Amino acid sequence: MAEFAGNSALFAARAARAGGDDDHEQELARAYTRGIEVDYSSKRFLVIDALQEMRSAMNATLSSFGVTRIEYSHRATESIGMVKRGDYDVILCDFDLGHGYDGLHLLEELKLRNLIKPSAVFMIVTGERRSRMVISAAELAPDDYLLKPFTGEELKQRLDRVYRKKIEFNALDAAMMTEDYFKALAECNERIERKDPFLIDFLKMKGRIALTIGDYGLARDTYQRVLDIRDIPWARMGMAKALFHLKDFATARQLFEQLLATNERVMEAYDWLARIHQAEHEHREAQAVLEKALDLSAANVSRQKKLGEVAMRNGDYDTAVKSFQATINIAKYSFWRDAGDYSSLAKAHLGSGNVNDAARAAADVRREFRYDAQAELLATVMESQVAIKQGNKARAQQILAKALQQFAGATTEVPEHFALELAEACYQLDEDAAAGEIVQKLIRNHHEDTAVLERISAMYETVGKADLGQEMIETTARAIVAINNEAVRMAQSGDLEGAVQKFIHAVEEMPANAQVMLNAVNAMLAYVARLGWHQGYMEMAQTYLDRVKALEPASVKYLKLKDAYNTARRRFRT
Incomplete structure (x- = not known):
């Protein structure tokens, strides 16, 4: 792998060696359109x-x-x-x-x-x-x-x-639109096997699908096949992404840097280089990469937001303020508009000592998102944090009590970054028990989500309780594993009913945990396969699958269980 990543001459040699085949393939594709x-x-x-x-x-x-x-x-x-x-x-x-x-x-x-x-x-x-x-x-x-x-x-x-x-891609497009990724992969494989005139295009789609469903080994192998034919920039990009997820950061970095050496405006490469730096705990370097990218192209919401987050971690509050304000300005009339950005701006202002500006950001949330109950909760938390900075602890506690009432009365799942802001405010005001409950719920629902767990760890570092945060994450994860292991033992001993009930109870405790819901579906399907049709369990399985689809539509485990669920329904003709 390192050989091709670091040797452009090898790419050129492969391209020359395969050039005749590639020209023939392109001519076939052109002929198709005549x-x-x-x-x-x-x-x-x-x-x-x-x-x-x-x-x-x-x-x-x-x-x-x-x-x-x-x-x-x-x-x-x-x-x-x-x-x-x-x-x-x-x-x-x-x-x-x-x-x-x-x-x-x-x-x-x-x-x-x-x-x-x-x-x-x-x-x-x-x-x-x-x-x-x-x-x-x-x-x-x-x-x-x-x-x-x-x-x-x-x-x-x-x-x-x-x-x-x-026309040639109709079947593939239809499968992609319905998020039937296994069917889409099968279509790609069939066209690739018969050396379709659009072979390269189907390889590209196969690589993209593999990345989407998290099959990074398949993605790597697919992009390697393309690069064996021809050195194509998107194939290098896809290969580098696959290697990042496979934790081969050194080779991924080489590929992204090669893309930028060819053209400095391949903006996506900067984002992935920043991710590599963060994965290797090089947060200053990540900030420098993002700043360079934004010097070239400033109108990117996600990149501005990421720079703000990295700058906050680095204690560079002035840069964070500029980035979060730019995020808000760019996103104001777009799909990317998010109340959380105002909260991030307020925290950056508080970090740099600009309390009045932080208060204005909180007021902006109430004005810009006046009919959004979750944004209302966030604004209340922000006002509590402002009061803390102003030294008015009594007022801060009064406002926090209101925020906790809003959180308890929420009729929909509160976004994890909103909940984390509330937990941080609780810790700042010595409401450790309330904070612990909020965080424990977050961990239970996201125990395998590395990004969420990292944000939880960062919050605990901010409030000076890093060891407590790590202990909570590890303890909660062990408890979830224990529940799963107990249910598996019950199923293996023949107590399928007990296993299903164990998982149903776990879902009630962790209603947004995709992995727990999928384990429950798996247990229900095992029950039906062994003991026959159970209307209640199959309806519940459908509900869980729908909820997982909203959370992780490209999860390989979800796709396999969805397919198994459909097979079971066909078997019993319902």
Whole structure:
């Protein structure tokens, strides 16, 4: 592995060795698109470009091959609203949308919000050749991209090719839309085995699915197969992600650095390098990497937020304030708007001694999220923390009591970062018992979620109780393992009813713990397989599977148990 990661010459040699096969494959794919006739007069187009003259030029180009239904947008936020309201068949988007925002950012938001239908074409148009590297390295890549200037015939040929490709990917897209990842993998494998004209594309999708479901060994092997054919930036990116998850940080770092050496604007590589630094407890280095990325492209909500979090950990409150304020400003009218960012900003202000600014951030939460009960809880916690900093302990305790009432009366699961803020405020005001209950519930529901456990540990470090935090995490995890082991022993001894009841009780205690719910489903399916149909258990299993899907839709264990559940229903024909 280290050999290919550190040796660009080896990549080049492989590319030269496989070049003939690759050219043949690309020619087959082109041949697949010949003869296709698409009636573009029936298609609805959206053109996104900041420059009026470019929008006018695109109108003339599209009209040259019969396009009549064209709408225009000049900024990203407007485009999102138009896509949400409209049903576009083709979106032609300029790469540079201004203010550090690009067409890839827009595509990511449209995909994450499920605003773009699978049959729609999203094509990026760019005048910069260096943008090709950025686009080709992206995981959520557009259907195609086109360099300016181009003729109407060139654009039509690209669109024809994309439409033919869409037809070939219909079955795969349908499986992906329903999150049937095993079916999607089977489709990829079948097409790869018969050396489909779109072999590389199906390998790309297979790698992406493997990453999604957490099968990092499969992802690594899939991207290696691509790299044996040709050195493609997205394959390096995927390989590096797989190696990160396999904890081969050194090789992953080499690959990300190679991508950036080729083009410094492959922004996703900075995020993953920062993750590597954090995994190796190099928090100053992580901050430096994120700062460099934001110097190049500032309009990224998740990157700004991550910089704020890392800066807070490093005690750099001024940078944290700037980053969280930027996060709020960028996200204000978008899908990414989050009350938690105001809380983070308030904490950064408190860290730097700006109590009045922290109070204003709390007031902003009440104003901006006035109909959100969970945001109301967060604002109350923030006000308690402000009162602590002001030295008014009596008022802080009064406000905290109100927050605890709101928490106890919550009708939906309180986000873990909101609950952690409440626990921290409790510890600051010597309400250790209340804090412990909140944290224990969090650990019970997230005992295998490394990110949540790390945030819990960080909170305990902040309040000066690091040892207590570690003890709580370990004790709670042992208790959950003991419950599971006892239920397994009951099942092995033939007491399937007892095992099921044990897990049902565990789910009642840990209603948001995906692994416990899946263990319960497994026990119920074992009961049905051995003792016959049980309507109540199968209905409960469906409920648990639905809840897990909302939490971890790509979990391999969930997918396998969902398949086993469907098999059981077919067996009993219900």
